[in-house]
Amino acid sequence: MKSKNIITLTMILSVIMLLASCSQSIDNVYKDKDRIQFKYYTLDFNKKMIFSNKYTFSFGMKADSIKVDTAKIVVEFLGTPSTTDRTYKVKVAADSTTAVEGVHYAPISETQTFKAGKFSDTLKIVVYKGKLSSSFTNPEDKRIALEMMPSDDFDLGMKDGLRVYLNINNYLSEPVWWKDPLRLNYIGFYHPKKWKILISFNERFANVESCPFDYNNEGRQYFQGLSNYLNAIPTFDDETGARIYIDRLVPQQ
Secondary structure (H helix, E strand, C coil): CCHHHHHHHHHHHHHHHHHHHHHHEEEEEEEEEEEEEEEEECCCCCEEEEECEEEEEEEHHHHCCCEEEEEEEEEECCCCCCCCEEEEEEEEHHHCCCCCCCCEEECCCEEEEECCCCCEEEEEEEEEEEEECCCCCCCEEEEEEEEEECCCEEEEHHHHCCCEEEEECCCCCCCCHCHHHHHHHHHCCHHHHHHHHHHHHHHHHCCCCCCCCCCCHHHHHHHHHHHEEEEEEEECCCCCCCCCCCEEEECCC
16 A cells, blocks of 8 residues: 555656646746647657757749749647637747848738647748849858747747747758769769759659669669750759759850
């Protein structure tokens, strides 16, 4: 009986400690409203949580004809889904924002709608390509900092989820897999236009972390196809005007 009481007491103390640690991470003390926040974590392949409050939207992956698009940021709450739509509030934090309203993004309403019956919803931000640099040798991001604010329907949630940063750009950074020494024998130096051509062959090439095709026959066919494309269809570097081949840049006269 004494052992059972010790176990019960230990469980109670553990719960108290957990609640205490959670309360330190919540910006406002929970009262009678659900608590809202930006989603600031993802799960890796091993289901391990990775924490980050940074989002990136790149026009670099988009077709050249796309000049306006929509960036999406996940918003979630702690509580019980409602049977009616509710509203939450966000604001642009001027102290950490480098993007210019009307130039890089459309005005963002402070009052947003959280749909009924959902645990998470999406904050949609219209972004513009026109004034974003496409240079991959001197990459540039424009940043929008967003802060969650309390509303009539929601109190604030976890402190780490109350501010997010949306980076907007128009370049393609070199994918991790491009640097593989064996693969370089087939695809040569990195250039974003070469990568976009591979993606046009097969969208699985868009994976940044790993190449879906190795040095087998299928992979070599794609890499040879890239070389044939560049030989047949003149493709130029936008910054220097040089023609792009599989293994070199050739300045134009």
